[in-house]
Amino acid sequence: GAGVSQSPSNKVTEKGKDVELRCDPISGHTALYWYRQSLGQGLEFLIYFQGNSAPDKSGLPSDRFSAERTGGSVSTLTIQRTQQEDSAVYLCASRRGLEETQYFGPGTRLLVL
């Protein structure tokens, strides 16, 4: 079956520009997570959506970062006025309800020049 998909797979942008990263979770998965992995670092939690509850935004590094999840399915992570330190792989994961296993997408590799 279809897994978690992310687009674009790679994004190169100039400092100061806005970028949007998309995540299509597995159908029926109510929980959706965004992480990022900077070079040499682990997976840094960014934001978590669960059903219709208010998202857990505690991991967002600054107010330049925001995310939406429309209709309980597709999610978009937006980074405004990108900085070079935003360069990382941005990973999306989804899971079904109370099941603890997260299924990850392949990630979007963002490079800010």
Next chain:
Amino acid sequence: DQQVKQNSPSLRVQEGRISILNCDYTNSMFDYFLWYKKYPAEGPTFLISISSIKDKNEDGRFTVFLNKSAKHLSLHIVPSQPGDSAVYFCAASGAMNRDDKIIFGKGTRLHILP
């Protein structure tokens, strides 16, 4: 403050021998622990998990051990195979049956030598 720590950035093991990957955590509220495996250019994939009510969970060549008093867990892979070469992430969460975010360590890169 890192709540999940993998202090070895890399590990080299001979094919056929045992690979032992270690992980320490600081938050005593964690009660569910997971290991993920990641190949280059792919997302992490779930490998094995353990809840705090157990001290060992085994799945084929993979065994996870949990020492709650030491806040330490380890992943054993035996025998190690070339396809096991990957980055392994330890992760922990605060509740097995509630929705909660999962905190990851920085990963250990495992190299299986022929």
